[in-house]
Amino acid sequence: MKPSIPKGTRDFGPIETARRNYIFDTIRKGFRLFGYTPIETPAMENLSTLMGKYGEEGDKLLFRILNSGDYLKDVSSEELLQKDSLALTPKISEKGLRYDLTVPFARFVVQNRNDIQLPFKRCQIQPVWRADRPQKGRYREFFQCDADIVGSDSLWNEVELLSLIDEVFKNLKIRVAIKLNNRKILTGIAELIGESNRITDITVAIDKIEKIGVEKVCDELLSKNIPQEAVDKLLPILQLTGSNSDKLSQLAEVLKDSETGLKGVEELKWVVQRFDALGHSSLLDVDVSLARGLNYYTGTIIEVKALDVQIGSITGGGRYDNLTGVFGMPGLSGVGISFGADRIYDVLNQLDLYPASVTESVKVLFLNFGEDEAAEAMKLVKQLRENGVSAELYPDAVKLKKQMAYADALKVPYVAMIGETELKEGKLQLKNMSTGQQQSLSFNDFINDWGKNDI
């Protein structure tokens, strides 16, 4: 049999895992610096927790766990004979794999409400699973790295999350633009043109302006039965230009009759000003076409794009006013972001932005010249490790050619050799594998001077 893994899933070898850990570590460092404390939730959640939270399409994409034991016991023959997969599922499956980290977080907050100090700043780095059709850049198992704060409606939280985005991508050396919108502005636009249930069509159209131009966007809106009058009212919004502050002034003018719309403009303006006042590397870009998770967010909407790679959003988030309501705890406002580690990985791979240290092997490999020599080498290996230097002995006393091939394949920076002569003299040969330079050192000098005068 030829072994394989399920489609849409991946194995990660040593170099890939080291690179991914670099991404997770960088994000984790950011979380810690900003005071987000980590939690973890189980991979499996009760289906009652997951169902109905991601829309009808989302329910279909849940991976379901077959009940253990004799799961058909309580299913009637009639039910079975209907051969209705959808109807049978709840009878033979009670659990599913988590689909994101947000719903489990909401469940966690409600379940542990008595132990949680509000406002609660939490971060969470764990895999999620979706039975999506696998395609380039879309996997059935992937990691999310979330930071949320619940129990505070202060806009400083938005500023903090934007700063965190800036911090993480600065450390990863990825140049990004952070797109910003506010759900209340979208509501205002809907009020303005009297088409509140057409917001999706409208934002999709606005999003195409750069590609196809204002005229064609208007044609598209008309073809979708949005009245000429509404399109006329939309025109200034389609043509927002200038700086963020310019755009926001224009928006305020257009939305002057919508209380909600103006509130959205005010919020956005405050966040942009406060973020800019602190001085960051990332650019903010007010973008009224941004509408991700429309039914979910109630205020700020955030999306991050890499500037130097053509790829979807690499981080996103926003404010939601009633996330925990569905679990019986209403009135808790929250705002959060999710770093898409797998897309960030794709970006770093394309730009090759990993520090060299990330995929470094052990520092020193001792070749194996036989039992007594190896025993001596192991003593030095142990001493190096006690000094925090990674080291290993090639386990078998095989031909040197084979041992050196191993050193080359692993890109070991230093190879140490203790043969019969060296053993007698208490010395070793140390070879710098990148320069080819070799020097003879006493065991003592080797241990004591390591790192002081690398050859």
Add this chain to the structure above:
Amino acid sequence: MKPSIPKGTRDFGPIETARRNYIFDTIRKGFRLFGYTPIETPAMENLSTLMGKYGEEGDKLLFRILNSGDYLKDVSSEELLQKDSLALTPKISEKGLRYDLTVPFARFVVQNRNDIQLPFKRCQIQPVWRADRPQKGRYREFFQCDADIVGSDSLWNEVELLSLIDEVFKNLKIRVAIKLNNRKILTGIAELIGESNRITDITVAIDKIEKIGVEKVCDELLSKNIPQEAVDKLLPILQLTGSNSDKLSQLAEVLKDSETGLKGVEELKWVVQRFDALGHSSLLDVDVSLARGLNYYTGTIIEVKALDVQIGSITGGGRYDNLTGVFGMPGLSGVGISFGADRIYDVLNQLDLYPASVTESVKVLFLNFGEDEAAEAMKLVKQLRENGVSAELYPDAVKLKKQMAYADALKVPYVAMIGETELKEGKLQLKNMSTGQQQSLSFNDFINDWGKNDI
């Protein structure tokens, strides 16, 4: 609805997660120091990969994923009407959650054989799932932390793994005894008494000696239909005493007619001597009752016990000569260990061995006295973070009592205050929360001297 999680699974809050990360980080640091490179495999494996690898009982404990879409489509009404859960399962489920990290590792090695440099030293830290009956200390989702080397039959690998165990538990400050055995010794014993298929009964009995004494163990063996003659031959093995070297001498004497048995004694002796010669803190304990995963291991068997807590083994492993054979790649010898992170967590909790730094919150919390004051505080928060000091602003300008309660709950070591007066004077009040001491500092002094003269 009251939310809950599936039985046998756990939520980990901020403190628990920080503590667990400390364990994972310590193990990961050991892996890196010893040259084990990390890999990751998918949570879901094809059932063809998993089935038949863990015995009949293990197959039953696999969590199975229900196929997506109309999974009943190709199932006949006849098959359904039989209501045979076991028989239906393979027709509606193709994937399962991994049960351990060893089988996925073997699958990985075979699948990626062309990209792997042998000997291959890999480590892997990921959760596994078992549909076991939940009970104290046994969970349905738990982490394994494995280190294996395949493609080398050198016993130096055993010495290395024992050193790694010593390193990790030394760093975790857990005192341990490492129990050692060798499958070949068990084979020798079976040969000696002519009861090769009774090894399990025999090792279970031997294991009870300390508790119930030699006499009762002999009674038990007889009651299990092991002949008196065989029990007589076993007696010297039941009564091994003294140092490891003493025990090994006695074993060599008893097993002098079994070539395999003597080979096992020789191997064990070599490993013990080499380990001891390097000087370690952990004690080795030769224990012929050790038989974990009997059908699996072919040489060294390792198990680690905590000395100061009553709990099952917290780490275990051994050598297997044909792990990848089942996937079509025979003849690859391997040896590995698995740190049981969840049991280690229980031990550390009982002994309260965590360094204080593990659960530290942000270093400095700035209280929020209003918009302008908060804006100034945020500038300082940003500067602290740029210096690597974690800090945050309380997001809402609510009553100070509430803000201080938050600081207390999170055990924040320093609280910084910039009120109206301080803002005018360019100063802040810094309060040491453990001593209660408070001092006034200029913004500049605060940033520049932070860490130099903590109050």
